[in-house]
Amino acid sequence: MPEYDQFTGFQVKSPETWTTFHKQKFDAKPFADYDVEIKIECCGVCSSDVHTINGGWGSQHFNDGLSVGHEIVGRALRVGPKVTLIKEGQRVGVGAQSWSCLECRQCKNDNETYCAHQRDTYGAEWPEYPGIISQGGYSSHVRTHEHWVFPIPDELPSHIAAPMLCAGITSYSPLVRNGAGPGKKVGIVGLGGLGHFGVLFGAALGAETWVISRSRSKEEDAKKMGAAGLLATSEKGWNEPHKMTFDLIISTSNNFGEGFDLAAYLSLLDVHGKFVSVGMPEDSTLKISPQQLNGSGCLIGASHLGSRREMLDMFKLAAEKKLHSWVVEVPISEENLSKTLKDLHDNSGAVKYRYCMVDYDKAFGA
Amino acid sequence: MPEYDQFTGFQVKSPETWTTFHKQKFDAKPFADYDVEIKIECCGVCSSDVHTINGGWGSQHFNDGLSVGHEIVGRALRVGPKVTLIKEGQRVGVGAQSWSCLECRQCKNDNETYCAHQRDTYGAEWPEYPGIISQGGYSSHVRTHEHWVFPIPDELPSHIAAPMLCAGITSYSPLVRNGAGPGKKVGIVGLGGLGHFGVLFGAALGAETWVISRSRSKEEDAKKMGAAGLLATSEKGWNEPHKMTFDLIISTSNNFGEGFDLAAYLSLLDVHGKFVSVGMPEDSTLKISPQQLNGSGCLIGASHLGSRREMLDMFKLAAEKKLHSWVVEVPISEENLSKTLKDLHDNSGAVKYRYCMVDYDKAFGA
Structure with a gap:
């Protein structure tokens, strides 16, 4: 029996083999009091994914493999006992940041993306759980502190909302x-x-x-x-x-x-x-x-991402003005992730204007 | 009889001979309706003077010689018929800028230093008088449009006020x-x-x-x-x-x-x-x-200089708070200008903290 709960993800094993994705299990961070556990529906594809897995931004935590993807939309399966911002069953999103200290001047001033201790949604060691690396949205589930989980307005379909979470x-x-x-x-x-x-x-x-x-x-x-x-x-x-x-x-x-x-x-x-x-x-x-x-x-x-408050404002504006991201949907699979990320690497200008991996139920089960 | 009125200045003839100053006459711009004619009392020494005469900022208009110096304080000898901002006899200053169109959006918005047509106090061709080059404050007199002439508060001695006009x-x-x-x-x-x-x-x-x-x-x-x-x-x-x-x-x-x-x-x-x-x-x-x-x-x-409004505010603040520039006074002469500008070029960090050329009456007459 594993020490940690496990989720399944499409992972890359090293920068040298960044175009090869492996569907495999990984250790999830322990479920904590402020966490929301999300069953993922779809995830937008960001150039950061490429820069991370190909080593362009420097060395990363790969361990046995790394799931990238940080434009995540899914359903809140369960929420921790101290969660007040998200309700079980709610459709929610997670973006590129998943941790900051929430105590410094920056954090208390709607500048948590500029917290000196901020951590990314994937490839970062969880401060509370040394050795456990954050895993992104090309996965079955994600566990995230409620501060970085955002309700998605009903007006926005999941694949339309997803790319808004980073791009x-x-x-x-x-x-x-x-x-x-x-x-x-x-x-x-x-x-x-x-x-x-x-x-x-x-x-x-x-x-x-x-x-x-x-x-x-x-x-x-x-x-x-x-x-x-x-x-x-x-x-x-x-x-x-x-x-x-x-x-x-x-x-x-x-x-x-x-x-x-x-x-x-x-x-x-x-x-x-x-x-x-x-x-x-x-x-x-x-x-x-x-x-x-x-x-x-x-x-x-x-400028680096945006605050929780801005994320909520952005979704409100998008819902009110019926703004729709221009999205190309791609069913998630080892082959399609490889093809899509290579494509983004080789010819990002041709994408019109954002890929979003979908059909998670087929890959991970309903 | 010369076509133009003439003033006397300490001029440099070329970048190759920038450490040699010649006391000589030069053509003044014609006295215009909005001009103030100033008998100069003193002038602060700015690194711009060095960058200009040694060619460091690129080619300049030298003609027969160029007077630099753009931290000018003196007395308004006479004012043009349309001048409303300055009174005859008033103690006034002129800084590094002496012309802009006064009609564009920038000019009308207290951003005249960012006017696309702005001209410097020295080394610039007057737009209205092609061929006549603006001459700076190492001279007996200067003629300047009233917009760039600023009353000096009584609380500030001339040599203390002068370096405020650029630095x-x-x-x-x-x-x-x-x-x-x-x-x-x-x-x-x-x-x-x-x-x-x-x-x-x-x-x-x-x-x-x-x-x-x-x-x-x-x-x-x-x-x-x-x-x-x-x-x-x-x-x-x-x-x-x-x-x-x-x-x-x-x-x-x-x-x-x-x-x-x-x-x-x-x-x-x-x-x-x-x-x-x-x-x-x-x-x-x-x-x-x-x-x-x-x-x-x-x-x-x-950031580039400051507006007329800011200049007036700055002098008000300096007068109210009794702020005194830290100034080293130097009697103006060919030798002293040469020595002072070489010194600024070679070891600007040693100046504490601004040179100001003084004793103009001795050099140019009372």
Whole structure:
């Protein structure tokens, strides 16, 4: 009899074999007083999954195998005795973060994603259970502290809600924290998984939202999502008519190297406008001279996920405005995970605009 | 008879001979309806003067010679027929900017330093008078549009007020624009001309203001200026006790290359804290990965001078709080300008904390 309860997941054994998934059992963290145990229905596919399993973000805890996936929607099977935020049977979601101290100034100030002790939904050792590694949503179940479990509004189908739990909140948080709304002009660099939420939420919040993309190939989609227009950086003088008119640019770019003309993007910003990166490149550095920032007093920053409060607000907005993620559903299996993650690695720009693994009952039983 | 009125200045003829000053006449811009003609009393010495005359910031308009100096205090000799902001005989100052369009959104919004058409007090062609180059304060007189002429409060001696017109406002503007005040913790990187104003104004505004310096050699001075303390970056673990506690860091550093550990500075910032550079390096680039910004969602930016409104507010604060610049007075002459600017170039850290050229009457007549 195992020391721990066990769940089943589609796991990768090492970065060297990251395209091979093994359906196998793993030790679950012990069920604790504030935990919610969730039977998973579906899980969105995030580039973080690739960066983690291929070792691009550095070494990870693999042990016998690691399940990734952190855009999880499922049903609360049971809740711990101290849980007050979630009810048994409720449809709920879990995103990319599953732990923080909840006691520091950051945590007490709706900034728990910036807690110095924050831990990820997968690949992180649970502080209370050394040796037990958090496992993501390509699994049958997940156990998560209620603070990182979010009720899903009835208006949103599970596969539509799932990608909002990482890609959605990652775009939503910097928009609201930087005042995106009526009278503001917002640019979204890159129309992929993150970017399409930038447009959906930017427009829903009332900001004049523009897509900034290499070509015009996604212009029609952008407009359907609510964009005011698209700027194609491959066109000469693309930035000229819009210089110093943007209040905020959210960059989803993963590559700040060769060909990324930061100065051209910054030229779009109005006085003290902000360029906020939400992409997480494996190895890419922004190079700026103070002179480039000086002409408009603009700022360059980054943003990491969003708070519980923002997650609830985001779902409320999505439900009220009937915002639907653009999702490609893929039945979960060893083969399909391999194919999907390879695809995302090789050609992420072709996804329109988020994969979501579904059909969990077939893989794990009802 | 010359086509233009002429003033006398201490001019440099080319970047190759930047340490040689020539006392000579130059063409003044024609006196216009909104102009104030100022007989100069003194002028602070700014690193910009060096960067300009030695070519470090690129090519400049030298013509027969260029007078630099943009921390100018003097007496309004006469005012143009449309001038309403300045009275004849008033003691006034001129800073580093002397022109902008005054019609664009930036100009109309107290952001005239970010006007796309802004021009410097020296070395810039006057838009209305092609071929006539603006000349700075190492001269007998200056003619400036009233928007860039500021009454000096009686409480402030001229040589104390002068350095506030560039170094002062450069530090003051980002402090007030980023909320420095009671309950806020502010860091000032580098205790030089700019930095000492960062401390004086940061403390006067009510912020807990720390100096961040290589060594402790200026700690006593820092405290006299109002600093809460000094962090010495040469000490191991210097940033540890202060991690994620600063709301704002104003960097006066001119060198972001080897030895400048940006990540360590950023580690000091609280969630969405800002690192604002006011230094203007000749050739230095900040390198950041989004991951470095991501842990606190902090922002990196720059700031350029300050608006007329801020200039007036700054002088009011300085007068009320009896803030005195720390100034070393130097009688103006060819030899002394050469020595002073070479000194600033070679060993700017040794200046305590601003040179100001004085004794103009001896050089130019009463």
